Amino acid sequence: GENVEQHPSTLSVQEGDSAVIKCTYSDSASNYFPWYKQELGKRPQLIIDIRSNVGEKKDQRIAVTLNKTAKHFSLHITETQPEDSAVYFCAARGAGTASKLTFGTGTRLQVTL
Amino acid sequence: EADIYQTPRYLVIGTGKKITLECSQTMGHDKMYWYQQDPGMELHLIHYSYGVNSTEKGDLSSESTVSRIRTEHFPLTLESARPSHTSQYLCASSGSMNTEAFFGQGTRLTVV
Numbered sequence: 001g002e003n004v005e006q007h008p009s010t011l012s013v014q015e016g017d018s019a020v021i022k023c024t025y026s027d028s029a030s031n032y033f034p035w036y037k038q039e040l041g042k043r044p045q046l047i048i049d050i051r052s053n054v055g056e057k058k059d060q061r062i063a064v065t066l067n068k069t070a071k072h073f074s075l076h077i078t079e080t081q082p083e084d085s086a087v088y089f090c091a092a093r094g095a096g097t098a099s100k101l102t103f104g105t106g107t108r109l110q111v112t113l
Numbered sequence: 114e115a116d117i118y119q120t121p122r123y124l125v126i127g128t129g130k131k132i133t134l135e136c137s138q139t140m141g142h143d144k145m146y147w148y149q150q151d152p153g154m155e156l157h158l159i160h161y162s163y164g165v166n167s168t169e170k171g172d173l174s175s176e177s178t179v180s181r182i183r184t185e186h187f188p189l190t191l192e193s194a195r196p197s198h199t200s201q202y203l204c205a206s207s208g209s210m211n212t213e214a215f216f217g218q219g220t221r222l223t224v225v
Contacts, residue, residue, distance in 0.1 A: 034213055040153070043203065043216040087153050091214075098163040100144065101207065101214055105155045 002027040004092050006104025013080050014112055021107045023090035024072040030092040033066060033073045034101070038087045047088075048075070080111045115140045119204050119217035126194055126224055134189045134220045136204035145187040146205040146214065149173055156203070162187055194224045 003026040013019045025033075034049035050057045050064045050073065057064050061080075066073040073092075077084055090104040117138040126132055136145065147159040158171030162181040176198070178190050187206075191198060201221050207214035 038153075043218055044156070045216070046213040049213060089156065097209060098167070098169075100146070100158075100161045100163070100169070101205075103156045103158075106153075108153060 002030060002092055002094060002102040004090060004102050004104045006090050006107060008107060009105065010108045010110070012110045012112060015080060015082060017080055019077045019080050019084070019109055019111075021075045021088055021090070021109070022072060023074070023092075023104050024070075025092040025102075026071070027092070027094050028068075028071060029094045029096075031095055032093040033064070034091050035062075035064060035075050036089045036091065036103075038089065038106075040086070044089060077109075080109075082111050082113065085109055085111045117204060117206050117215050117217040119202075119220050121220060122218065123221050124223070126222075128195055128224055130194050130224075132191050132194055132222075134191075134202055134204075134222070136187045136189070136217055137185050138187075138206040138215070138217075139185060140206060140208070140215065141184065142206035142215075143184065143209050144207045144214075145181065146207075147171075147177075147179065147187070147189050148203045148205065149200050150203055150219075151200055159202075160189065194222075196224045198222060198224050 006023045031052035036044035037047045038044040063076040088107045091101045093101045120135045145162045148156040160179040162168045203219045204217040205214045
């Protein structure tokens, strides 16, 4: 089955700096890669996703890059703000009707003033 | 409003009790998931369903069961609750194509 590794497990940056979280996946057939943000006491919510036919996607201060050859994808947050502090999860899903989402272990991002 | 609903939100029960956590979604999604998560920690997959009468066990499934008789409903049953089951349980659903998964608000379970 799919295995998703996520690094780092914790990340502390100063407000205004950039943050990068990296994930690798094992199943070369995976073709969908979402990123979720979970604030304290709340449910995970999708912030951005990318499909295997695209190498990069941006949404304001958030971007995701995908390297299919190396089987890794990354989340980039620019101009970080205190409200970006949360736990971030990457995930991967393969092709096929029975394929399921496999999550990384999460990264706790702390944006300090 | 299309959403995914979990009940109860909070539950405190005694050791040895049988409990069922409810999850329903109104989005017509064929895939549904149960995760166990301690606050701010990893999402551990307990069970997965890719359609009616089609379920798979996850990493932590050995002490629980699920059923998927209807598309919209995916209950999780703990046959004999233990203090080690104390955690938050999150239900999620997604469509058959590569679309996002939506999470319910969770059930926070405490076994005393």
